[in-house]
Amino acid sequence: MGDDLGDEPADIGDDPGDDPTDMGDYEDQPVDTTKKVYEDLIGPFPGGSWQPETNTFHLPFGEMSPTLDDVSVILGIPVIGKPVSCKKLSNVNAANLLVEALGVIIDEANVALKVAQGQSIKVESLRQRFGSVSNADNDNTIDCAARAYLLYLLGCTLFANKTGTRVPVVYLSFLMDLRSVVSYAWDAAALAFLYRQLGTAIRYAVKQMAGYMTLLEGWIYEHFVGARPLPNLDNKED
Structure with missing residues (x-):
C-alpha cells in the first residue's frame, strides 16, 4: 500500500527497533507485553495460523479474519472517511x-x-x-x-x-x-495496520508484535468462546 498509513506508518521503518528482526533493545524499553503474543493469542486456535497472502487465519473449519465491522463494533471508530495516508516525511x-x-x-x-x-x-x-x-x-x-x-x-x-x-x-x-x-477512516487504517503486524509476527526470529493487542484480543474473545477468560464471579483477587 506504499505510503498508506493504514498499511504501515510512513516513517516507522526508519525507527530503530521497528525492523522485523530488530528487537529494539533500549535502556528505557518497558517490560515487553507483546513478546510471544502470537503464540499466546493464536495458540488457542488448534491447527490455525495467520496467512499474510490472504490476511486470514487458516483454521480447521475454514478461513476467518477480523473485519471492518469487527473493528467498528469493538472500538467504535469511523469506518468511512478520508484515507489515513500521507507522503513520507523528511x-x-x-x-x-x-x-x-x-x-x-x-x-x-x-x-x-x-x-x-x-x-x-x-x-x-x-x-x-x-x-x-x-x-x-x-x-x-x-x-x-x-x-x-x-x-x-x-x-x-x-x-x-x-x-x-x-x-x-x-x-x-x-x-x-x-x-x-x-473525518478520517481510522477503522480501516487500524485494521490494515493490524494485518501487516500479524504478517510480520509469523516471520522467523521475530519475537515481538506491534499493533493494537486489545483489538485482537477483543476479536478473539468475541468469536471464540473457549479463548475467553473465566469470569471472577466471587469478585476476589486472583
Missing part, C-alpha cells in the same frame, strides 16, 4: 511539523527527534510538556495539548510499535485541524 519536515502542531521551538523539535532516534517523539516528553495544561491556558496551548494527547493515543493504541516509549510524529499530519480528526 527529517526537516518532521521537525517543522512538531513546531507547527505542538508549539515547540525548532531547537526543541530537533532535540526531541534526536533523543527518540528517528522521526518520533518520546511519550514521556509529551507528558512533561503538556501534563499541566488546564482550561486557564490560552486556546493555542490547549489545542497543542489536544494534539499531543491524540498523538499519544494513536501511537499507543491503533498504531502501537514495539518500543512502547516512542510515537511517530507523522500522525500529527492528521491532527492539525482538530475538528476534522473524526
Whole structure:
C-alpha cells in the first residue's frame, strides 16, 4: 500500500527497533507485553495460523479474519472517511511539523527527534510538556495539548510499535485541524495496520508484535468462546 498509513506508518521503518528482526533493545524499553503474543493469542486456535497472502487465519473449519465491522463494533471508530495516508516525511519536515502542531521551538523539535532516534517523539516528553495544561491556558496551548494527547493515543493504541516509549510524529499530519480528526477512516487504517503486524509476527526470529493487542484480543474473545477468560464471579483477587 506504499505510503498508506493504514498499511504501515510512513516513517516507522526508519525507527530503530521497528525492523522485523530488530528487537529494539533500549535502556528505557518497558517490560515487553507483546513478546510471544502470537503464540499466546493464536495458540488457542488448534491447527490455525495467520496467512499474510490472504490476511486470514487458516483454521480447521475454514478461513476467518477480523473485519471492518469487527473493528467498528469493538472500538467504535469511523469506518468511512478520508484515507489515513500521507507522503513520507523528511527529517526537516518532521521537525517543522512538531513546531507547527505542538508549539515547540525548532531547537526543541530537533532535540526531541534526536533523543527518540528517528522521526518520533518520546511519550514521556509529551507528558512533561503538556501534563499541566488546564482550561486557564490560552486556546493555542490547549489545542497543542489536544494534539499531543491524540498523538499519544494513536501511537499507543491503533498504531502501537514495539518500543512502547516512542510515537511517530507523522500522525500529527492528521491532527492539525482538530475538528476534522473524526473525518478520517481510522477503522480501516487500524485494521490494515493490524494485518501487516500479524504478517510480520509469523516471520522467523521475530519475537515481538506491534499493533493494537486489545483489538485482537477483543476479536478473539468475541468469536471464540473457549479463548475467553473465566469470569471472577466471587469478585476476589486472583
